[in-house]
Amino acid sequence: MYGYVRPVLKELPQEEQDRFRRVYCGLCHTLGKRHGLAARFILNYDFTFLAILLSEPEESGCLHCFCPANPCRKREALITTPALELAADESVILAYWQLQDGVADHGFWTGLKYRLAARLLRRAYRRAAAWRPEFDQAARCQLETLAELEEQRCASIDRPADAFAQLLAAAAKEAEEGPRRRVLREILYHLGRWIYLADAADDLAKDAARGNYNPLRYRFSCEGGVLDEEEKRQLALTMDHSVHLIESAYELWNFGCWDPILRSTFYIGLFSVAKAVLEGEFQASKSCKDRKTKIGEESK
Amino acid sequence: MNDPYQVLNISRDASDAEVKKAYLELARKYHPDNYHDSPLEDLAQEKMKEINAAYEQITKERSGRASGSSASYGGSYSYGYGYGGSQSYSGSSVFQQIRLAINRGDLTRAEGLLNAISDHNAEWNFLKGTICFRRGWLDEARRYYQTACQMDPNNAEYRQALNYMESGGQTAYQQGGTFGTDCDSGLCGKLCCAYVLCNSFGYGGFRFCCI
CATH class of the missing domain: 1.25.40.10 (Tetratricopeptide repeat domain)
Known part of the structure; x- marks a missing residue:
């Protein structure tokens, strides 16, 4: 997950930008408290978004804490809630397995950074997995399916996307049973599907050059690692369809004070990110540093 | 039952036209066609029932007679779904x-x-x-x-x-x-x-x- 899922912060009123920032800082704080300093480095927009989705309709209180990225300034952060704890644990598990995937995908030298990062995150992962065994099991199982599909050079974009979507949908299992959980499951399933496809489109040129598996290379002709206009249209169509299914599900539950942020993400943010990805303009803003500077600027 | 005005998300002094507009917007949003073959179809149906009932109640209260159902949109929305065809x-x-x-x-x-x-x-x-x-x-x-x-x-x-x-x-x-x-x-x-x-x-x- 690389921060694809985000509200359009600059179009939101200041109050909402601050609210988003409080969750971002609150999740960072919770990650640090529960899993140690190393875990704070996995923080990104996608995980913040997961925390918002899992949150209660009302915002809990705030605390002022020091930001390790900017120690001179105190930040307002959401106090730790069960939703933030859940999001933090699930984020650690997802990030750890993603690093393992990186280790498997690369050779000894290029995989070194993944191995090192996974090593740093291992303790946090073990703790998170002990707290959320079902989610860890689901992640493990779906990533195995994904690896098998990669091995077979699966030409369907739906099947590998389904494995990742099921994985993310499993995050809803910890929520209390009832309509909210069903709505969350549907949103997370299609969000997972959308993220997988966005990531595949974003990495297409790189994967084509290195000869790595990417479902788009087998589903479309992808000459020279680039989608032609018709192929882009077809991919945008199926990604947009997932977004519309997210929107239909979203309208069935009241997410309270998070509504402006969620609405901005589902109705505008996802489309603009998909556009940037398909136009090949997203990679440039992908580095962690860029994102952090950006959030700092946007929420000032 | 919930306050029908709250269900339609309007104030009590909304004009008849505003009531109708709010109702149509919601009915459009939760229309069964938007949830066909969705695992959440039943939740949308419940929502639609709630909106229809709220609209009927408001029209009834305002007109002082037992009507309103004729105006409600999607009242027979279960028709054709799942079994009708x-x-x-x-x-x-x-x-x-x-x-x-x-x-x-x-x-x-x-x-x-x-x-x-x-x-x-x-x-x-x-x-x-x-x-x-x-x-x-x-x-x-x-x-x-x-x-x-x-x-x-x-x-x-x-x-x-x-x-x-x-x-x-x-x-x-x-x-x-x-x-x-x-x-x-x-x-x-x-x-x-x-x-x-x-x-x-x-x-x-x-x-x-x-x-």
Whole structure:
């Protein structure tokens, strides 16, 4: 997950930008408290978004804490809630397995950074997995399916996307049973599907050059690692369809004070990110540093 | 029951026109066509019932007589959903069993029965597409519907399913039809066409049912 899922912060009123920032800082704080300093480095927009989705309709209180990225300034952060704890644990598990995937995908030298990062995150992962065994099991199982599909050079974009979507949908299992959980499951399933496809489109040129598996290379002709206009249209169509299914599900539950942020993400943010990805303009803003500077600027 | 004004998200002193506008907006949002074949179909139906009841209550209170149901939109929305279209179906009994299994949500059984059939005709492709759609496999669903339409271009049910997929899941009842990943200007034009086409069918126009 690389921060694809985000509200359009600059179009939101200041109050909402601050609210988003409080969750971002609150999740960072919770990650640090529960899993140690190393875990704070996995923080990104996608995980913040997961925390918002899992949150209660009302915002809990705030605390002022020091930001390790900017120690001179105190930040307002959401106090730790069960939703933030859940999001933090699930984020650690997802990030750890993603690093393992990186280790498997690369050779000894290029995989070194993944191995090192996974090593740093291992303790946090073990703790998170002990707290959320079902989610860890689901992640493990779906990533195995994904690896098998990669091995077979699966030409369907739906099947590998389904494995990742099921994985993310499993995050809803910890929520209390009832309509909210069903709505969350549907949103997370299609969000997972959308993220997988966005990531595949974003990495297409790189994967084509290195000869790595990417479902788009087998589903479309992808000459020279680039989608032609018709192929882009077809991919945008199926990604947009997932977004519309997210929107239909979203309208069935009241997410309270998070509504402006969620609405901005589902109705505008996802489309603009998909556009940037398909136009090949997203990679440039992908580095962690860029994102952090950006959030700092946007929420000032 | 909840306060009907709260359900429609309007104040008590809203004018009749405002009440109607709020009602129509919500009815459009929760219209069954937007949730057809969705695992959340029942939740949308409940929501629709609540909105209809709220609107009826307000109209009743305001007019002082027991009417209102005639004005409510989607009051008979269960019509044609899931079971209503069975009379239009004329296939072999295996296909009928598959349709029943899909409607029950038993996709494993439906797929098992489908895989045992060697003749991959239009109906086979349509049903395979429906199973994919239910799973959230939207790209494969669209391609199976395409094949079904190529094999039997005159079948309205297949055509409706394909049109729905070609519009990226936008139905005539969803607002913001022009939103989307705009990488091809042709898409908006298509959505507008779909919108007009669907409206001309009335509010059942954009439906494709299994049975």
